[in-house]
Amino acid sequence: MSLSAPHACLHYTQFDHSDMPVTALAKDYMHGQTTDRHSHPHAQLIYAVRGVMLVGTDQGQWIVPPSRAIWMPAHIDHWLRMIGEVHMRTAYIHPDAAPDLLTACRVVGVTALLRELLLAAINIELPSAADTRDGHLMQLLVDEIKDVQPFSLQLPNPQDSRLMQITKTLSQNPEDDTTVELWAERLSITPKTIHRLFFKETGMTFGQWRQQARLLTALERLAQGEKVLSVALGLGYNNPSAFATMFKRQFGVPPSRFFDELN
Template identity: 35%
Template sequence: MPVYSPTAVEDPDTVACPVVGMAIDTREHASDWHAHRRTQLLYQVEGGVTLYLADRVGQLAPLQAAWLPAGCVHRTAMHGTFAYRSLYFDVSVYPDLPREPRILDVNPLLREMIVRITHWPSDRALDAPRARLVGALLDELAAAPTAPLHLPMPRDRRLAPIARELLENPACPLSIDDWGRRVGASGRTLARMFLAETGLPFTRWRAQCRLLTARARLAEGASVTEVAHAVGYASDSAFIAMYRRAYGEPPGRRRRRRDSLP
C-alpha cells in the first residue's frame, strides 16, 4: 500500500481509476481550503482531525469517516501523530452518491474494505471483482450510522472571531458580555445574533465546541483529567457529567475504545 506524506500526494482528480485510495501516515498537519472533483471518503485511523466547511465544523476521531461530496470546499487540521485512509470516487461513474457532507461510523467490515482499496493501483480500470467490492462498500456506507457536521459557524464580522477563538481555546472563560466589550456590541445583541446565525444560544454553542475538542483529545489518548482542564472544567466530575449528558456514556469509555483499536 502506498503511504504518502501530505506534501507528496498524487492528485486523485487526475488518475485513471474511477476509485482511488491513498494512505497518509504523518505528524501534525493543516491543509489549505480546497475541493476535489471527486467525492472523498476520509477514514481516520489514528489521531484527531478537525474538519472545517464553509459554515460548519466537525471533529473526526478513530473509527469514523467523513463523507465529502465532490466540490465540497473544506480544510483539515490534524493533531499529533495521525494516520488516515482516503478513497476518491469519480462522480461521472458513480452519479448517485450522497450529496451532503456527513460523519459516518466505520465498522470492521467497512474498515477492511477501505484498507483493501488503498492497495489498488491508480493507473488502471476496475476489473469485475474490484467493481463488485466497490459496490459492496457503497452498500455498507449507505447503511452506516451517520451524524451531521454539527457545529454551525457564524459569519458576522463580530461573531466569527469569537467562534475562531473558542475553537482554538475552548477553555476561554469570557462571557457573552465580556466578548461584547471586546467587539463593540452589547452582550444581548451578540446573544441574539449568535442564535440567529447558528440556531444555538451562545452557551450551548460553546458547550458543543468543548465537546468536539474533548472527543478529539480523548481520541488522541489524553486522560480525562487532561481533557477536562483543556476544555475549561475545574473538576473531572463536572466534565464527566456534561459528557455523559451529551453522549450517554462516560468519556473514559471512548478512550478505552481508542486504546483497543487494532
C-alpha cells in the same frame, strides 16, 4: 489548543484522478502534519485506520476520531491536521457513480464491513471492470457509503463578523466563560441579538456552540494522551465530574473510555 485553520502546511499531492467510479488511496502522516487548503473533483470518504484528524472547511471544523470518517463532497475547499500518527485511507467517488450521496460535510460512522472494504479497495489495481470481483467490491463500497450514519462532531462557523469575534475567542480559549451579556456590551448589541444570530447562522445557541467547542478540544487533547483531569481543568471545569457528565451525555461513554470504545 486552537481549532483554527493551520498555517505551516505539508505540501499535499492530490491523488491521480481516474474515470473509474471509485478509487482508493492509502497515505500516512506524522503527528502535527497538515495539508494545504485544497479540493477534489471527486467526493471523498476520508478515514483514519489510526490516529485522529482535525478537518476544516469554510463552514466549520470537525474532529474525526477512530471508527469515524468524514464525508467530503466534491469541490469543497478543506484542510486537515493530524493528531497523533495518522494512517489515512481515502475512497474517491466519481460524481456520476452515486449522485444521491450526502451533499454536505459530515462525520459518519464506519461499520466493520465498510472498514474492511476500504482496506481492500486500496489494494485493487486499476482499471477494474465492473463485472469482476474487484468491480463488485467497489460497488459494495459505494452501497455501504450510502448507508453511513452522521454524528454530531461539527463546530459550524458563523459568517457574521461580530459572532466571529466570539467564536475566535472561544476556539483559541475554550475555557473562556464570558457571558452573553458581557459580549453584548463589548460588541454594542443586545444579548437577544447574539442569541438570534447564533441560532440563525450555526443552528446552535451560544451555550451549545461553546460546549461543542469545548467537546472538540477535549477530544483533541484526549487523543494526544492528556489525562481527563487535566483536560477538564484546562477547559474551565472546576469539577471534573461535571465535564465527564457533559461528555457522556454527548458521546454515550465517559471521556476515560471514549477511545477504548472506538478501538
